[in-house]
Amino acid sequence: MTAITHTRDDFPDGFVFGTATSAYQIEGHAQGGAGPTHWDSFAATPGNVERAENGDLACDHLHRWEADLDMIRxxxxxxYRFSMSWARLLPDGRGTxxxxxxxxxxxxxxxxLERGLxxxxxxxxxxxxxPLADMGGWRNADMPAWFGDMTDLVARKFGDRLWSVAPINEPWCVAWLSHFMGVHAPGLRDIRATARAIHHVLKSHGTAIGVMRGHGMTNLGAVCNFEYPHPLTDSPEDVAAADRxxxxxxxxxxxxxxxGRYPDNVLEGLEPHLPSGWQDDFGVIQAPLDWLGLNYYTCKRIAHDDxxxxxxxxxxxxxxHTQMGWEIYPEGLHHFLTRTATDYTGDLPLYVTENGMANPDVIRDGRIDDQPRIDYLNSHLASVRRALDDGAPVKGYYVWSLMDNYEWSRGYDQRFGLVHVDFDTLERTPKASWHAVRDMLVSA
Incomplete structure (x- = not known):
């Protein structure tokens, strides 16, 4: 087995290494008083999720969180980058x-905090x-106010103990994948819904930042996901398609x-469908940030289509390709770290908030030798180091994910974890990649 070929000393002092999960993917949503979500409804609809699997039990992190935190430490x-379930905090989305x-x-x-994380x-x-999805969810112009109220609850209850906060993970998935492509909940294929979701997601983000600033919270950011678009050929049509x-x-x-604006080639398709007065909302959307997070996994080959x-x-x-069928292209991570700093954020700190791969991991003689994942991490950490050498202000890197979990419409078959989960017994087994990361981080 090849080890992680990087060390802590290869990165600047104070560089943060972490791992990430999300609430619905690991907690077990049918437990602990959480309310129903649009993912429960989406998963209960035949054909939406492989093997009709759902997040009712997931990894039972709700009851196994102490041992899971021990593995991170x-x-x-x-x-540890984690998420809070809105429906676990507020079962109806609002109210009690x-x-x-x-x-x-x-x-x-x-x-x-007790474990130094x-x-x-x-x-x-x-x-x-x-209940909020029933009222249109991200299509509803009241969403920023609802999201702001939930944020206020989090700020009052937990704000003094959170090292950093991002309001919304991966706006593209929330708005486009879910409202234009129909792959994630709520499963729509509606350009008008997509345009409104994009705008209301961003306005909700800005509203949440303002609420948290009002409570004196700091180290607030945004987390966006990125895919590198290769034009299939050098033809003007394919190049323009990749740019779109x-x-x-x-x-x-x-x-x-x-x-404080949207790209012209996006407005070509979406402007007729944006909500009235959308141009006036950028003052909220552009709430000042302390950092930006980039989630990166893959690239795409894009061709014009009539x-x-x-x-x-x-x-x-x-x-x-990874188990998800995604092409492995570490150069894209370097591209986005450097382009983002040059074109958008300047000296604002950047974090790689998700990076990792799904692999068909199996236990043999008590071990999981996931060499492809170690290779993936090595190549992408090399891209981070290149970006640092080129002046990008990268301050941290988070591996997705701590453990195998519910991979949304792909169910439980796609394994992204550093730790293997047996979904029958829920037993956790650290993979070779977990040991490799530990050797990198603990030996320094």
């Missing part, structure tokens, strides 16, 4: 909080309370957050 990580949910996150955050919280990682993909996947959110906007199609790229 023992691997030598500095920080769930005392069990508040108590759980109290214990979880205190457990991180920096709590890096996300307020929304895709589990919309069903870059527009609606990568640039629309950064442009809104940092430039269809309605955005008039493109995705084409399979060359191997190697």
């Amino acid at each position: 023992d691997a030598g990580f500095d920080s 909080p769930n005392a069990e949910g508040l108590a759980f996150y109290d214990r979880l955050i205190d457990g991180m 920096k709590p890096a919280a996300t307020l929304y990682h895709w589990e919309m309370p069903q 993909y870059d527009g609606f996947y990568n640039r629309v959110f950064l442009s809104g957050l940092f430039h 269809t309605a906007w955005p008039a493109l199609k995705e084409v399979d790229g060359p191997p190697p």
Whole structure:
């Protein structure tokens, strides 16, 4: 087995190494007084999720959190990026909080601090309370106010103990994948819903930042996901298609957050469907940030297609691919770290808030030898080091994920974890990659 070939000393002093999870993927949502979410409804609809699997039990982190935190500490990580379930905090999305949910996150955050881990919280990682989804969810212009009220609860209960907070994880997935492509809850394929979701997600983000600033909270950021678009050929049509993909996947959110506008090639398709008065909301959307997080996994090969906007199609790229079928392209991480600093954020601290791969890991003689994951981490850490050498202000790197979990519409088959989970017994077994990371981080 090849080890992690990097050391802590290869990165600047104070560089933060962490690992990440999300609430619905690990906690076990049918327990502890949490309310129904649109993911429960989506998973209960035939054909939406492989093998009709759901997050009712997941990894039972709700009851096994202490041992899970021990694994994070023992691997030598500095920080744990986790999310809070809106429906666990507020079962109806509004109104009376769930005392069990508040108590759980109290214990979880205190457990991180007791283990010397920096709590890096996300307020929304895709589990919309069903009562709010019934009122349109992200399509509803009242969403920023609802999200702000939930944020206020988190700030009052936990704000003094959180090292960092990002309001919304991966706006592209929340808005586009879920409202245009129909792959995630609520499973829509509606361009008008997509345009409104994009805008209301960003306005909700800005509203939440303002609420937390009002409580004196600091180290507040945003987390966006990125995919590198390769034009399939050098033809003007394919190049333009790849640029449109870059527009609606990568640039629309950064442009809104940092430039106070949307890219022209995105407005070509979405402007007729944006809510009335959208141009007046950028003062809220551009709430000043302390850092930006980049989630990066893969690239896409893009070709022009003679269809309605955005008039493109995705084409399979060359191997190697991950278990998800995603092409492995570490150069894209270097590209986005450097381009983001140059075009949008300047000296603002950048964090790689998710990076990792799904691999068909199996236990043999009590071991999981996931060499492809170690290779993936090595190549992407090398891209981070290149970005640092090129002047990008990268301050940390988080591995996705701590453990195998519920991979949304792909169910439990796709394994992203450093730790193997037997979904029949829920037994945790650290993989070779966990040991490799520990050797890198603890031996320094």
